[in-house]
Amino acid sequence: MARKKEYKEEEVLEKAMYLFWQNGYENTSMKMLEKEMGINKFSIYSSFGSKHELFLKTLKCYNSKIKNIFEKLKKASNGVDDIKEFFYDSVKIGSQLGNKKGCLLTNTYNEFSESEDVLIKDEMNVFMSNLKAIFIEKLKADSSKNEETVLKQANFLLLAKHGLAAASRVNSQKEIEDYIEMTFNNL
Amino acid sequence: MARKKEYKEEEVLEKAMYLFWQNGYENTSMKMLEKEMGINKFSIYSSFGSKHELFLKTLKCYNSKIKNIFEKLKKASNGVDDIKEFFYDSVKIGSQLGNKKGCLLTNTYNEFSESEDVLIKDEMNVFMSNLKAIFIEKLKADSSKNEETVLKQANFLLLAKHGLAAASRVNSQKEIEDYIEMTFNNL
DNA sequence: TATATTTCTAAACAATCGTTTAGAAATGGA
DNA sequence: TCCATTTCTAAACGATTGTTTAGAAATATA
Numbered sequence: 440m441a442r443k444k445e446y447k448e449e450e451v452l453e454k455a456m457y458l459f460w461q462n463g464y465e466n467t468s469m470k471m472l473e474k475e476m477g478i479n480k481f482s483i484y485s486s487f488g489s490k491h492e493l494f495l496k497t498l499k500c501y502n503s504k505i506k507n508i509f510e511k512l513k514k515a516s517n518g519v520d521d522i523k524e525f526f527y528d529s530v531k532i533g534s535q536l537g538n539k540k541g542c543l544l545t546n547t548y549n550e551f552s553e554s555e556d557v558l559i560k561d562e563m564n565v566f567m568s569n570l571k572a573i574f575i576e577k578l579k580a581d582s583s584k585n586e587e588t589v590l591k592q593a594n595f596l597l598l599a600k601h602g603l604a605a606a607s608r609v610n611s612q613k614e615i616e617d618y619i620e621m622t623f624n625n626l
Numbered sequence: 627m628a629r630k631k632e633y634k635e636e637e638v639l640e641k642a643m644y645l646f647w648q649n650g651y652e653n654t655s656m657k658m659l660e661k662e663m664g665i666n667k668f669s670i671y672s673s674f675g676s677k678h679e680l681f682l683k684t685l686k687c688y689n690s691k692i693k694n695i696f697e698k699l700k701k702a703s704n705g706v707d708d709i710k711e712f713f714y715d716s717v718k719i720g721s722q723l724g725n726k727k728g729c730l731l732t733n734t735y736n737e738f739s740e741s742e743d744v745l746i747k748d749e750m751n752v753f754m755s756n757l758k759a760i761f762i763e764k765l766k767a768d769s770s771k772n773e774e775t776v777l778k779q780a781n782f783l784l785l786a787k788h789g790l791a792a793a794s795r796v797n798s799q800k801e802i803e804d805y806i807e808m809t810f811n812n813l
Numbered sequence: 814t815a816t817a818t819t820t821c822t823a824a825a826c827a828a829t830c831g832t833t834t835a836g837a838a839a840t841g842g843a
Numbered sequence: 844t845c846c847a848t849t850t851c852t853a854a855a856c857g858a859t860t861g862t863t864t865a866g867a868a869a870t871a872t873a
Contacts, residue, residue, distance in 0.1 A: 657860090
């Protein structure tokens with residue numbers, strides 16, 4: 440009936456994700472996307488609509504990539520130790536997936552912190568509040584902690600996780616390990 | 627002899643600093659700078675050379691603004707407690723100087739982490755290694771800590787400071803206070 | 814007051830941004 | 844083999860980027 444697509448949308452979407460992960464949204468141009476994805480602008484637009492829609496789809500792609508470490512954390516049953524394991528997994532996943540640093544979602548959260556982009560910010564807030572809920576659940580496993588302590592520590596861990604993701608873009612693996620170990624020293 | 631300048635370079639430089647602080651380097655355009663600084667492009671270029679040079683000068687301007695909290699930290703003599711005070715001062719200075727969030731230098735460090743810009747990166751590395759040296763000196767005040775512990779804790783604090791600056795752009799004051807308190811709980 | 818010098822306004826510069834479009838190339842059913 | 848349909852290439856779109864420039868306005872000195 441008609442000509443065939445010469446690429447798979449899932450594959451080129453993944454390549455776009457890596458590029459956004461490395462450079463952020465604004466510092467990734469359509470020209471760079473053409474080169475990295477291996478298709479031209481027409482194909483990008485016909486497959487993904489716009490740069491903005493493409494970016495949102497790479498965020499969802501990223502979410503599916505990290506889904507398993509979230510599932511692992513949810514299923515585990517060793518309280519705070521599981522959260523610590525999750526911190527290590529979060530750092531590791533960057534080097535597993537294309538040797539990228541930091542977390543695409545956290546990078547995006549930072550880049551868009553002063554923006555008015557509701558679609559992006561919603562995506563970020565859902566991610567953060569989900570993570571906080573999981574932290575709270577894991578912390579409650581220790582019945583010696585009262586409600587206030589749990590909430591305080593959950594806030595602490597959320598900010599620590601955010602900070603770690605930001606800092607891990609420029610710090611060595613040794614520094615990151617030291618940081619995680621000391622973060623969980625007194626929880 | 628000739629016409630007079632209708633603005634003071636120090637004053638408009640400060641305004642440029644606030645704009646870069648809020649939006650970052652790439653997301654601040656010459657048009658925005660014209661509006662915020664209250665002078666037009668010709669004047670910006672004749673006074674500061676280029677957008678890039680202007681940015682470097684705003685970084686130096688920022689350095690001079692935060693100099694006093696560094697001096698305070700250096701002069702103090704209560705070891706780790708002084709570092710904690712420094713963390714609080716670092717967060718506070720944002721709301722004192724034009725109600726901006728985070729740290730201009732840390733924001734820049736993050737924005738340029740994947741960049742090849744040597745001038746900017748040098749500026750950042752000097753800042754970070756200075757801060758680390760001060761942390762080490764303060765930690766050594768506690769003679770019970772051995773060399774390895776001091777270095778480990780200094781790395782931890784440097785990363786925590788970096789993370790805090792990044793996270794403080796999106797977190798509430800309460801969350802930030804909780805974070806600082808817990809960070810220093812076991813040092 | 815006239816002149817030399819500097820700063821101002823405002824337009825234009827080339828390059829790049831994200832996006833669109835015209836037309837050639839490829840495909841599969843009739 | 845022909846044709847309808849889709850994907851491809853490649854150029855162009857208007858808007859914006861950082862930067863430069865021509866000329867008017869202002870000033871201090873002679």
